[in-house]
Amino acid sequence: MARRSFHHAPEGARRQDLINATLDCIAENGLQGATVRQIALRAGVTAGLIRYYFPGKDELVHAAYGETMNRMTGQVKFLAEQTASYEHANPRQRLALFVEASLSPPVVDARTLSLWATFISLIHVDPAMAAIHKESYLAFRNEVERLIASVFNDEGKSATKAELAKYAIAVNAVIDGLWLEGCLAGDMFAENDLVSIGIKAVEAVLKPEEAETA
Amino acid sequence: MARRSFHHAPEGARRQDLINATLDCIAENGLQGATVRQIALRAGVTAGLIRYYFPGKDELVHAAYGETMNRMTGQVKFLAEQTASYEHANPRQRLALFVEASLSPPVVDARTLSLWATFISLIHVDPAMAAIHKESYLAFRNEVERLIASVFNDEGKSATKAELAKYAIAVNAVIDGLWLEGCLAGDMFAENDLVSIGIKAVEAVLKPEEAETA
DNA sequence: GTTCAAATTATACAGTTGCATAAATAGCCG
DNA sequence: CGGCTATTTATGCAACTGTATAATTTGAAC
Numbered sequence: 449m450a451r452r453s454f455h456h457a458p459e460g461a462r463r464q465d466l467i468n469a470t471l472d473c474i475a476e477n478g479l480q481g482a483t484v485r486q487i488a489l490r491a492g493v494t495a496g497l498i499r500y501y502f503p504g505k506d507e508l509v510h511a512a513y514g515e516t517m518n519r520m521t522g523q524v525k526f527l528a529e530q531t532a533s534y535e536h537a538n539p540r541q542r543l544a545l546f547v548e549a550s551l552s553p554p555v556v557d558a559r560t561l562s563l564w565a566t567f568i569s570l571i572h573v574d575p576a577m578a579a580i581h582k583e584s585y586l587a588f589r590n591e592v593e594r595l596i597a598s599v600f601n602d603e604g605k606s607a608t609k610a611e612l613a614k615y616a617i618a619v620n621a622v623i624d625g626l627w628l629e630g631c632l633a634g635d636m637f638a639e640n641d642l643v644s645i646g647i648k649a650v651e652a653v654l655k656p657e658e659a660e661t662a
Numbered sequence: 663m664a665r666r667s668f669h670h671a672p673e674g675a676r677r678q679d680l681i682n683a684t685l686d687c688i689a690e691n692g693l694q695g696a697t698v699r700q701i702a703l704r705a706g707v708t709a710g711l712i713r714y715y716f717p718g719k720d721e722l723v724h725a726a727y728g729e730t731m732n733r734m735t736g737q738v739k740f741l742a743e744q745t746a747s748y749e750h751a752n753p754r755q756r757l758a759l760f761v762e763a764s765l766s767p768p769v770v771d772a773r774t775l776s777l778w779a780t781f782i783s784l785i786h787v788d789p790a791m792a793a794i795h796k797e798s799y800l801a802f803r804n805e806v807e808r809l810i811a812s813v814f815n816d817e818g819k820s821a822t823k824a825e826l827a828k829y830a831i832a833v834n835a836v837i838d839g840l841w842l843e844g845c846l847a848g849d850m851f852a853e854n855d856l857v858s859i860g861i862k863a864v865e866a867v868l869k870p871e872e873a874e875t876a
Numbered sequence: 877g878t879t880c881a882a883a884t885t886a887t888a889c890a891g892t893t894g895c896a897t898a899a900a901t902a903g904c905c906g
Numbered sequence: 907c908g909g910c911t912a913t914t915t916a917t918g919c920a921a922c923t924g925t926a927t928a929a930t931t932t933g934a935a936c
Contacts, residue, residue, distance in 0.1 A: 451884095451885065451886075451929095451930065451931075452884085452885060452886085453885095453931085453932095454883080454884055454885070454931075454932075455883095455884095455932070455933090456882075456883055456884080456931095456932055456933065456934095457883085457884095462883085462884095475786070476787070477787055478693070478783060478784055478787040478788075479692070479693060479694065479783070480693065480694070481787070483922080483923065483924085484923080484924060484925085485922085485923085485924095493884075493885085494884070494885050494886075495885095495924090495925095496884075496885065496886075496887090496925090496926090496927090497883080497884060497885080498924095499924090499925070499926080500882095500883070500884075504924075504925080505923095505924065505925090558786055559786070561782070561786075562782075562783055562785070562786045562787070565779045565780075565782040565783035565785075566779075566783040568775070568776075568779040568846075569692060569693070569776055569779035569780040569783055570692055571776070571779075571846075572689070572772055572773070572775075572776045573690070573691055573692040573695070573776070574692075581846075585846070585847070614851070614855065617843065617847070617850055617851065618840075618855075618859045618863075620843065621839045621840045621842065621843035621844075621859070622836060622839050622840070622863055623839070624839045624842055624843060625835045625836055625837070625838045625839015625840060625841075625842060626832075626835045626836070626839060627839075628835070628838055628839065628842065629831065629834065629835035629838060629839075630835075632782075632785070632795070632799070633799070633831070636831055637828070637831065641828065641832075645832045645835070645867055648866055648867060648869070649832075649836055649863045649866050649867050651866070652862055652863050652865070652866025652867075653859060653862060653863050653866075655862070665899095665900065665901075665914095665915065665916075666914090666915060666916085667901085667902095667915095668901075668902080668913080668914055668915070669902070669903090669913095669914095670901095670902055670903065670912075670913055670914080671913085671914095676913085676914095697892080697893065697894080698893080698894060698895085699892085699893085699894095707914075707915085708914070708915050708916075709894085709895095709915095710895085710896090710897090710914075710915065710916075710917095711913080711914060711915080712894095712895095713894090713895065713896080714912095714913070714914075718894075718895080719893095719894065719895090
């Protein structure tokens with residue numbers, strides 16, 4: 449029979465391989481290209497094994513989504529906090545570093561955008577995807593909110609919990625939009641442009657409400 | 663045999679039906695749910711007819727993408743220009759109306775987001791989708807750029823062509839981000855919040871470059 | 877070394893997919 | 907009203923899909 453040889457992977461590694469393979473497939477050929485067979489091929493195993501680690505293909509995709517979003521938020525936090533000046537930076541500067549990390553590679557990246565868009569497109573199709581979205585969205589937004597709260601606190605401004613949440617939503621939106629633009633049209637800006645635009649826009653959004661033109 | 667009865671559709675109508683059916687399928691069940699048979703069912707025809715109007719399923723999806731983006735840009739322009747105050751508004755106010763139209767229903771809409779995300783996810787998979795993206799992106803951005811140019815001109819500010827493009831990219835990004843947020847988390851803001859945040863952020867982005875905090 | 881559970885492969889299956897082709901109909905032109 | 911062409915349906919097909927199941931192999935415990 450000449451059966452294919454294999455080895456037992458260490459705890460959790462195979463599962464991770466399958467998730468990574470799924471992300472590769474989706475990024476390169478879209479969700480349509482992420483078939484159980486293609487995924488298995490990428491992961492260097494046979495298709496049946498997927499069902500040993502996941503109840504079905506859907507759950508594998510869910511895991512891939514969660515993983516992607518965790519990585520993104522984690523990367524932003526890590527990059528910001530790992531910056532040399534972070535330790536003795538004031539809250540406003542820390543927020544700027546967070547924005548900078550969000551709008552620079554490797555967070556700004558065409559492949560990540562493809563994955564993200566694929567998952568977003570399923571939010572209104574699959575309730576489980578919606579739940580993952582909500583959770584990961586809030587995780588990121590909470591980081592933003594914490595930073596904003598620090599800024600306000602540091603500068604002696606006061607804001608209700610609801611106001612704070614509103615600011616966080618707005619800042620999050622600005623970051624997302626520039627991130628999107630950077631991923632899609634990365635060649636159109638110098639990288640620094642994106643960051644400086646982001647910081648300027650975020651500061652504007654954080655200014656207290658005034659009478660406005662319209 | 664009792665063959666199914668049918669009627670000849672007027673010029674272009676059948677093609678449009680197929681595009682609409684495709685959009686319905688994608689919005690409700692994702693790209694995976696947009697099979698030729700499902701699309702035909704929705705359109706009230708049989709599957710084979712798709713190949714009479716389109717070389718293949720891919721081209722149908724391309725047409726659906728182009729249509730979606732044209733509609734969005736068209737809607738924004740229409741809503742802005744149709745506003746009562748538009749006629750005697752100054753350029754800055756017209757830009758604000760454009761932002762407002764971009765960040766209000768029916769442009770801000772969960773279904774449209776699903777469609778948009780599906781298409782975006784294919785940009786790096788299918789070069790034809792990339793071309794459609796580029797074209798529709800520029801069409802929207804050109805509108806933004808024209809409005810900005812008017813503002814600058816009206817207020818006696820000068821800007822090079824390159825600077826103008828950069829401002830347009832930035833403003834576009836801010837609009838996109840808030841649009842995204844509005845579609846995803848529509849229930850979290852009052853609609854007016856989104857608009858006022860958008861206008862504030864856009865105005866900030868248009869302020870001339872200064873020394874910045876970082 | 878044997879034993880044995882856990883990990884992996886192999887195969888089979890019923891349903892679905894996009895597409896090709898042939899047959900049938902509709903409705904306009906004369 | 908008879909014919910003709912554009913439009914539409916019907917059917918078939920080969921490839922592919924996710925999943926179920928059984929057979930095999932691995933590697934660690936003893």
